[in-house]
Amino acid sequence: MSATWLPSLITADPEAGFDLAIKLSRVAVKKTQPDDETRARLRAGYAEDFDALISISHVVATNFQTVAAANDYWRTTPAGS
Template structure:
């Protein structure tokens, strides 16, 4: 089974959780080495700019999920 069988979700909250998963999977696929990601995590986990950028990526992914689920009816 694919890790991403669909962008469809039952609720907006599930959609937001999916947006987070999309964002995390992008990092994992970009840097597949667990040890490297673990070593880098403290650097960005304590950097306000990095956390803001991560939130921006999640927001962009949530827009994608929201559009797929027609959360906004005027689209």
């Protein structure tokens, strides 16, 4: 079995799930723009752009929604109880 950067969407708790959502978002950017120098150059342009930062938050929120669903929203009791 080969090593993978994403062995599972399952996490221990919501905080770990949120960290995974951020990682998913960051890896998507790296896979879309694999050149480190280009990413570093572009980062300066959006680092102080409020609209860009809000857009990034939306991407992380969407990924967190996916991770939360995969973890059954970290329920400790059966749904409907």
